[in-house]
Amino acid sequence: MAMEPLTVKELAQKILNKEDVFLLDIRKEEDYEGWAIDGETVQSLNIPFTQLKNGVEDVKPKLPNDQPVYVVCAKGISSQKGVELLEEAGVEDVTYLKGGMTAWSEHIEPVKVANLKGGGELYQFLRIGKGCLSYVVAADGEAAVIDANRMTGEYKSFAEEKGLTIKHVFDTHLHADHISGGKTLADETGANYWFPPKDDEGLEFDYSPLKDGTDVQLGNQTVTISAFYSPGHTIGSTSLIVDQQFLMTGDILFVESIGRPDLAGKADAWVDDLRKTLYDRYKELSQELIVLPSHFGKMEEINDDGTVQAKLDELYSNNDRLQVNDAEEFRHIVTDNLPPQPNSHEQIRKTNMGKQEPDQDERREMEVGPNRCAV
Structure with missing residues (x-):
């Protein structure tokens, strides 16, 4: 069964509670470098969406096997496609951040x-x-x-x-x-x-x-x-x-x-x-x-x-x-x-x-x- 989208409130609680969080940020590198989600227990990987589309198999080894992967984009739209690509490649515990960085900014x-x-x-x-x-x-x-x-x-x-x-x-x-x-x-x-x-x-x-x-x-x-x-x-x-x-x-x-x-x-x-x-x-x-x-x-x-x-x-x-x-x-x-x-x-x-x-x-x-x- 597909995972439910992660809400920004749920993400905030995870970070404040110091739970381990793995984020796959698929925005452009310059956007990621300028502003990204961080936290003491947050691990973040930037793979731009165009790169993800061209090589999901190359990305899989970089993802954890023991915790969910949360895909992040600007507005929560392209991240849904990213989840589909990862699921098709056999990644199971994966979902996206609902509303993306826009929602994260407003929470x-x-x-x-x-x-x-x-x-x-x-x-x-x-x-x-x-x-x-x-x-x-x-x-x-x-x-x-x-x-x-x-x-x-x-x-x-x-x-x-x-x-x-x-x-x-x-x-x-x-x-x-x-x-x-x-x-x-x-x-x-x-x-x-x-x-x-x-x-x-x-x-x-x-x-x-x-x-x-x-x-x-x-x-x-x-x-x-x-x-x-x-x-x-x-x-x-x-x-x-x-x-x-x-x-x-x-x-x-x-x-x-x-x-x-x-x-x-x-x-x-x-x-x-x-x-x-x-x-x-x-x-x-x-x-x-x-x-x-x-x-x-x-x-x-x-x-x-x-x-x-x-x-x-x-x-x-x-x-x-x-x-x-x-x-x-x-x-x-x-x-x-x-x-x-x-x-x-x-x-x-x-x-x-x-x-x-x-x-x-x-x-x-x-x-x-x-x-x-x-x-």
Whole structure:
């Protein structure tokens, strides 16, 4: 009997549970090299579909005999043909990833981070295929969503399941690597939308200004979300301190890296802001705060409990980018080692400003590929 297609949720669970996974990726070599599914227990083999068609027998010896083979393509279409070819050649335990890399890019996995001191709860939403992290803070039947992805239905379904009303939606900065769902989610739920005014480069919609020192109460004043101005990735980047326990750093500070300052073309102008935030402003805060970033770069950054987090003082000890004492050396390390910019980052910025309205297929295409917010 043929195996059922593997869903992206099933794959995510296998990776987070550290189960052995073997993937046969049949996309073009350049696509595979630029962006592929990885994980601590993932073994991946790239055989482009054209090569597979011309020599299935040559591929068979490279496949395992003791575990299933999951065929991966861009959208889950050519992978079905790949499965047929392999089955005809006698490969038995083989199926395909439903929806391919497109579905993998859009899958979101909610994980509970902690109970809050005031009685609320905090959840981290891993967009595992894209490296994006977003958050839901819940208290007394109310919820706040931070750095929402464009798949707003995920947050609405979660809120409904938990009996929550979404009251506040925050964007920590003007995103350039993925399309924000913040304003859309706020409109769909009637929530208040918060955005840093210094990142307003001509937004086509209204928002509540997220300024340094702004306090937002959630529930019956159970949980406080406080804004902490932290420029560097963008000029308006603003961190959020939740319940005096957690520091949501947006794209400024990650577990193993820091945010890049160049996505608006202003690396030389913003690198000093980035250093001041990382080396001065964050050091003014309690070092016991737990850092919750809006991205992760490597699967190794995911902890055993499925979350991406670390104490601030641990990052000052372990993150190499926080060990550069000389300001000029820091400037060179950051500006001389910038990775390629995210796909369609200018179009994404314009979409997030409300200056253009691409359809859903165009939005998917704009987001293809890994996040590239770190340096």
